[in-house]
Amino acid sequence: MNDMQTGQAPVQTFDAIIIGAGMSGMYQLVRLRELGLSVRVLEAGTGVGGTWYWNRYPGARFDSESYSYQFSFSRELLDEWDWSEHFSSQPETLRYLNHVADKFDLRRDIQFSSRVTAAHYDDAMPGWTVTLDNGDSLQCRFLITAIGPLSAPTMPNIPGVETFQGRSCHTANWPHEPVSFEGKRVAVIGTGATGVQTIQEVAKTAKHLTVFQRTPNWCAPLHNSRISKAEMETIRANYPAMFQLCQETFSCFLHTADTRNTFDVSEEERLAFWEKLYASPGFGIWVGNFKDMLTNREANAAISEFVANKIRQRVKDPVVAEKLIPKNHGFGTRRVPMETRYYEVYNQDNVKLVDINETPIERITPTGIKTSDADYAFDIIIYATGFDAITGSFDRIDIRGTDGQKLKDRWRHGPETYLGVMVNGFPNMMMLMGPHMALGNIPRSIEHNVDWVTGLMRFAHDNRINRIEATADEVKAWTDHVKALGDGLLTFEVNSWMTGVNTNVEGKQVRIINRYAGSAPDYRARCDAVAASGYRELALA
Ligand code: N01
Secondary structure (H helix, E strand, O other), X not given: OOHHHHOOOOOEEEEEEEEOOOHHHHHHHHHHHHOOOOEEEEOOOOOOOOHHHHOOOOOOXXXXXXXXXXXXXXXXXXXXXXXXXXXXXXXXXXXXXXXHHHHOOHHHHEEOOOOEEEEEEEOOOOEEEEEEOOOOEEEEEEEEEOOOOOOOEOOOOOOOHHHOOOEEEEHHHOOOOOOOOEOOEEEEXXXXXXXXXXXXXXXXXXXXXXXXXXOOOOOEEOOOOEOOHHHHHHHHHOHHHHHHHHHHOOOOOOOOOEOOOHHHOOHHHHHHHHHHHHOOOOOHHHHOOEOOOXXXXXXXXXXXXXXXXXXXXXXXXHHHHHHHOOOOOOOOOOOOOXXXXXXXXXXXXXXXXXXXXXXXXXXXXXXXXXXXXXXXXXXXXXXXXXXXXXXXXXXXXXEEOHHXXXXXXXXXXXXXXXXOOEOOOOOOEEEOOXXXXXXXXXXXXXXXXXXXXXXXXXXXXXXXOOOEEEOHHHHHHHHHHHHHHHOOOHHXXXXXXXXXXXXXXXXXXXXXXXXXXXXXXXXXHHHHHXXXXXXXXXXXX
16 A cells, blocks of 8 residues: 555655754765755754754853864855854854854754654665654665764752752753843752853852762863954964864864873973963863873872862862862863863852762752751752763664664663774664764864765765675774773773763663774774775675
8 A cells, every 4th residue: 555545644765864953963964965865854952053052051161162163164154253252152152053054054954843762774675764752754775873972961860850849950951041040049960061160150140059069070270261353363364274283183172182291391390381281271281281191190190189289279168179179080080171260169158069978969859959967948950960971862762773673782781883983783874973983172073974974975875885884893893992992091990971971870880981082083094094995894785
């Protein structure tokens, strides 16, 4: 029986479906259109921007230099967009991404308010059937996931969350309308990069702010500033050199590790170097530090002590200062939150720090938060409790490959991928910014990742290839390589989203190596060699 006879609308079929209209999905759409393919982007939100669409929490902004974080693929786009701050705020970034969507007329191929719940592969097509939360289905030959490494927010597994009668919100589901903290008693749970940005903003206007901290993080000053018209022109004139530098550095940032080891220099020289980094804008103190900072324990202890002393100098109450100094991990072994007067917030009369290791949260109550020693009343509770990172956004979609095998089951003990882009048993599925990818300055990685996938699609198109699959051997080889790169790095000895640990998610209490810890240039070289060989490592049919 055909669709006419059943009265059902025919299933829409595309050459490619992209899941997600964040930066990677948007750019992939631009590139696939150039190949003349029919493409549909499915996006859960009502607008483009991904991370920058969802994370509207107060104080959200770039931690990387705005101009290094933008798209670089269009000179015209670079010429017409001015950044107003060195580290752009979320509203400006979202305006920029909407400008990109307008300029390239992207929205006509994006279906908004369409959350993908399932994607099942069928070898008879060969291709994928993608199901949305409203029950609709679409089909495609190639499925490209652009679902982001930090897009599955997790609420804390604290009893009573649903009983709170005031206003509460996870930072990644922040409302589109402004939220006023004036005259309000506010709680923030979580002190990662998001919590830090939120806390320093909310503290400006809240009647009272209580911060519930489980693990302090090593934060460093952002040193943001405005960009004048003249300065913007100078920055723009330098774009070719700046993007070239991003191609050459380890993580695509404007900063790269110093070539010296920590103890190669005198104490005086070392301290002067660290003072300079602490006083400089951006991630320099994290990724532009001595090259052994994350491999040599003594070196790491020394920089940790330097930053601890900064915290002691900035926080007036020594007891509070000690609570804010991490004791279970060294500087830089977790993502360093960048801050603007974050530590000074704790000198304000309207701010209280609660160390929930000393006085654990017992439950959220209808009126606030009950710890082991107090009942706190709040008007607003903000959950800055992070994400089921890297694999979480995949786990939330029922992805099934050949023979119905589930990706979630396949990755139960950690992701297995080929170049972070493909998985054997899941033909014609390509992942953008998936597990085992170099993260770093993400838009730089996105552009390479998308260009590589586009090259593969072009090759498939030109050579009439309908089925692309990574082989089991190549997946094993890449996965082993990624694991080996993580060996010896202090980063992988610490619990964090970067090691796949999330105490709020069942089965994610064990550390894994889920991201590529080698250099971005090495990663690109490996991918480019595969392309140059005519993708000989892949099974093509
Ligand atoms: O998430 P996190 P995030 N009870 O996982 C705490 C990027 N980002 O959203 O450390 C109590 O880092 C948890 O405590 P602990 C950036 O890459 C970029 O802050 O697990 N507390 C932690 O303090 C960043 O690294 C920008 O002990 C609980 C916090 O919640 C990544 O996003 C800006 C808890 C979660 O911190 C994630 O950052 C912001 C519980 N049950 C973020 N569960 C840019 O500038 C969790 N916590 C680009």
